[in-house]
Amino acid sequence: MIRSKITPWIVCVCILLGCTACNTEHRFIKRTEFQKNNTIVICFAAPVDESWAKNFVSFRINEQQDPDILLAINRVELSDDRCTLKIFMKDPLNKSNPHQVLLPDIMSTGKSQGTALVSVKKLYWGNLLSILIGAMFIYNYVFVKYLGLCVYLGVTQKKSTAIGMGFTFTIVIIFSTSISWFLYQYILKPFQIEFLQIIVFIGLVSLTVQAVDTILRKVNPVLFKEFGVYLVLIISSCLILAVPLIMAAQNYDFFESLMLSSGAGLGFFIALFLMSCVRERIDLAPIPESYRGMPIAFIVSGLFALSFMGFSGMSIF
Amino acid sequence: MIENNKSYGNIFLNGILNDNPIFRLALSMCPAVGISTNMMNGLLMGIAVLFVQFCSSLTISLVKNIIHPRIRIPTYTLTIATWVTVTDLVLAAFFPVAYKSLGIFVRLIVVFCFITMRLDVFARKNPVFPSLVDAVGMGFGFLLGMMAIGGVREIMGMGTLLGYDILGFRPLLFFVLPCSGFFVVGFMMAIFNYTEIVYNRRKRARSLA
Numbered sequence: 001m002i003r004s005k006i007t008p009w010i011v012c013v014c015i016l017l018g019c020t021a022c023n024t025e026h027r028f029i030k031r032t033e034f035q036k037n038n039t040i041v042i043c044f045a046a047p048v049d050e051s052w053a054k055n056f057v058s059f060r061i062n063e064q065q066d067p068d069i070l071l072a073i074n075r076v077e078l079s080d081d082r083c084t085l086k087i088f089m090k091d092p093l094n095k096s097n098p099h100q101v102l103l104p105d106i107m108s109t110g111k112s113q114g115t116a117l118v119s120v121k122k123l124y125w126g127n128l129l130s131i132l133i134g135a136m137f138i139y140n141y142v143f144v145k146y147l148g149l150c151v152y153l154g155v156t157q158k159k160s161t162a163i164g165m166g167f168t169f170t171i172v173i174i175f176s177t178s179i180s181w182f183l184y185q186y187i188l189k190p191f192q193i194e195f196l197q198i199i200v201f202i203g204l205v206s207l208t209v210q211a212v213d214t215i216l217r218k219v220n221p222v223l224f225k226e227f228g229v230y231l232v233l234i235i236s237s238c239l240i241l242a243v244p245l246i247m248a249a250q251n252y253d254f255f256e257s258l259m260l261s262s263g264a265g266l267g268f269f270i271a272l273f274l275m276s277c278v279r280e281r282i283d284l285a286p287i288p289e290s291y292r293g294m295p296i297a298f299i300v301s302g303l304f305a306l307s308f309m310g311f312s313g314m315s316i317f
Numbered sequence: 318m319i320e321n322n323k324s325y326g327n328i329f330l331n332g333i334l335n336d337n338p339i340f341r342l343a344l345s346m347c348p349a350v351g352i353s354t355n356m357m358n359g360l361l362m363g364i365a366v367l368f369v370q371f372c373s374s375l376t377i378s379l380v381k382n383i384i385h386p387r388i389r390i391p392t393y394t395l396t397i398a399t400w401v402t403v404t405d406l407v408l409a410a411f412f413p414v415a416y417k418s419l420g421i422f423v424r425l426i427v428v429f430c431f432i433t434m435r436l437d438v439f440a441r442k443n444p445v446f447p448s449l450v451d452a453v454g455m456g457f458g459f460l461l462g463m464m465a466i467g468g469v470r471e472i473m474g475m476g477t478l479l480g481y482d483i484l485g486f487r488p489l490l491f492f493v494l495p496c497s498g499f500f501v502v503g504f505m506m507a508i509f510n511y512t513e514i515v516y517n518r519r520k521r522a523r524s525l526a
Contacts (some may be wrong), residue, residue, distance in 0.1 A: 142335035146498065150430055188483040195406060203425050206391060235394075236433075238347045238425045245424055290511035294343050296504045302499030302511060309496060 026116035028106060033120065037092040038074075040101065040120050047082035052107035059087065060102040064119060065251075067100065095122060115283030128259045130253075135263025141239050142271035143301070148239030152271060155230070155296055163269075163275035168230045173240055175209040177261035180244040181254055194248070201244045209235055223225070239268060242258040274304060325450045331455025338431040339462030339502075342508055345429040348422045349466055350498035356479050359467030361415050362422065363460025365404050367453070369426050372400045374440040374452035381441050393436045394427070401426045431455065470501055 033192050040061070056076045062069055072090040077266050079086070093099065098121035106113040121127070141147045154167040180201055188194050213226040216224045234240055245258040278300050287296055336342060339349050352358045373396050384392050391494075405423050408416040416423065427433070427452035435455050440448040469475055474492035491497055 031484030040524050063370050093524065132439060143496070146495075149346040149350060149423070153343065153346065195402065198402050198405065198424050198427055199395065202398050203391075203396055231356075236428060236430045241425060241428050242421055245421060290507045290514055291503075292510075295507040295510065298499045298503030302496055302503065305499055306494075309494075 021271050026107070026114075026175050029103075029111045030102065032118050034093065034095050035086070035123065035247045036153055038089040039093075039136075040087045040089070040093070040099070040156055042085045042087070042101065042103070042118070044083050044085070044106070048078070049086070049107040049110070050078060050082065050199065052063065052105075053082075056087070059090070060100075061087070062100055063094065063107045064100050067070050071099075096127075104182055128255055131256055132259040132263040134179050135260050135310040136267040136270065137308070138269045138311045138314055140311075141242070141264050142268060143305040144312070145242075145248075146305075147242050148237045148268060150267075151233055151239075152194055152275065153200050153294070156232065156272055156275040156279050156297075158281055159273070159276045161230075162272040164227050165230045165233070166269030166272045167263075168227045169234055169237070169240075169268055170262065171251060172212055172231070172234055173243060173265045173268075174211060174258065174261045175242050176240065177247060178254070179208060181252075181257045184244075193265060195247055198241075202241055204248075205240050205244075206235055206268055239264060244303050275301065325447065327449050328447060329454040329457075332451060332456070332458040333461060336454060336455070336457075337452040337458040339459060339463055339466070340506060342431060343506075344431040345435070345459070346502065347425065348448060349428060349463060349502055351495075353466040353470055353498055354469040354493060354495070355475070355477075356464055357415075358418055359463035359465075360451060360460070360479075362414075363406065363456070363463045365419070365423055366426055366432070366459050367456030369397060369400045369404055370432050370435065370452045370456045370459075371449065372403075373397050373432060373436060374448045375445065376400075377436045377440040378443065378445045378448035384441075389437065389441065390433070393433050396436075397432055398427050433457070438467070466501055466505065469505070470497065470507055472497070494502065 028045050029042060030045050033041050034042050053076055056073055059073060059076075061073065063071075071093070074088045074090045076088065077086040078084070087101075098119050101116075101118050101120060103116045103118070105115055122130075135141070139145055142149070142152050151165065152167075155161045183200060183204065184194075184197065188200065205210045209231055213228065215226075216228065216231075243261050247260055250256075252260060268294060276295075279297065282296055282300070291299075332338075338344050339346070345449075348362050352362060358502050373393070376396050377393065385515070401424060404426070408419070410424060432455075435451065439451045467477060470492045471479075471484060474487065474497075476482065478485045492501065
């Protein structure tokens with residue numbers, strides 16, 4: 001019964017996402033994409049003139065967020081059927097930012113097809129997935145960015161508390177980041193009061209935690225008994241404020257911020273689980289008296305951080 | 318009014334020694350691990366925290382009589398958030414280079430537990446001047462802790478201190494790695510524990526003799 005209700009919604013969301021994934025804004029240009037480190041590929045609907053393509057001085061390529069800085073073009077290459085244009089840049093491109101390409105007066109078989117301003121960006125789905133994996137492993141908030149350590153050291157004494165905390169934290173952070181996104185995009189930005197973001201976000205986080213607390217107490221007292229203790233602790237974690245701030249600084253859209261927050265939550269969950277497994281065994285191990293408790297916990301975290309460094313520089317899509 | 322009739326000197330030293338936020342309370346470890354790669358970062362972060370703690374303690378101890386006890390925690394959070402915003406904007410305007418090296422941690426001063434704790438434990442119950450002394454003590458405790466960690470990492474990793482060349486060579490490049498913050502904090506805590514254990518053992522031996 002529930003599944004039959006959910007399915008149309010999933011289809012709707014998929015269609016919506018699919019629509020946003022198509023990224024051409026000009027009728028003559030079929031498709032734009034990044035290739036390798038420093039190449040932009042543009043596919044045209046019909047063959048273009050070679051003389052036009054050679055005159056690449058008039059092309060303007062820049063990152064979408066700073067249109068004043070033009071990127072230097074090294075050379076261009078037209079494929080044999082003259083439909084695909086490869087633009088080689090002098091410097092490697094930052095592929096995580098969308099780029100704008102201005103192609104003035106496209107000439108196809110002697111006729112002008114008008115000026116095209118198209119954007120080049122990574123595939124939307126790939127981008128979402130890379131944000132999720134990035135927040136979970138590559139930039140794991142505990143082991144790579146060193147945030148949320150108070151809670152991390154506080155609740156990892158036992159495996160059960162670690163799992164409870166990780167679960168509660170993931171849900172709260174997804175909630176609070178989604179609400180922060182709406183508030184940031186529709187209130188703070190239009191009224192140009194972004195400098196108030198710290199106050200607004202921390203207030204919002206406290207409110208979310210209070211709301212979850214109240215709702216859970218009424219709706220599911222059993223669950224509340226299990227997870228209620230962790231709710232209060234969550235406010236004191238750096239991570240819960242850092243994620244909305246990063247979301248605002250990167251200017252993510254809604255789905256991207258959803259992926260960022262769930263990635264951060266799951267990454268935190270993983271960190272808590274790993275650490276609690278180790279600490280349960282450390283309690284039984286014969287370690288020097290002066291290292292008992294906090295010091296050994298820090299050294300184990302350091303070893304984890306070293307191993308998580310192995311993910312650095314990894315990029316998917 | 319003052320807790321246990323302590324003198325101002327005792328209140329000040331309490332923040333640095335007994336209740337040191339980094340080594341004794343183990344609160345707010347994120348900046349101690351995250352940005353303590355050199356002494357300058359530790360100093361800047363310490364000054365920022367000192368400023369926020371000072372101003373929030375001042376505000377709370379001034380208005381303590383009109384805060385209803387049930388909403389005291391949200392009041393503290395909003396007070397701290399306001400002063401952090403001030404610090405954030407001032408740093409961004411006047412010290413852009415330092416602001417960049419501290420990164421997101423300046424804004425995260427809001428969620429440092431020990432600031433809220435000091436407001437709840439001390440500034441709420443005491444007059445203005447002792448609260449200020451306590452705030453400065455706590456702030457200095459944090460500043461000294463950050464500088465100690467930063468100093469160890471800088472001198473072990475780069476052979477320099479505050480940017481000046483001291484050793485002339487680089488003993489262990491490992492300490493510059495971002496993740497070595499965990500190890501340095503762990504080792505320093507172990508050293509503190511060790512001195513405490515030895516001290517207590519001596520004391521016990523002397524009392525028995």
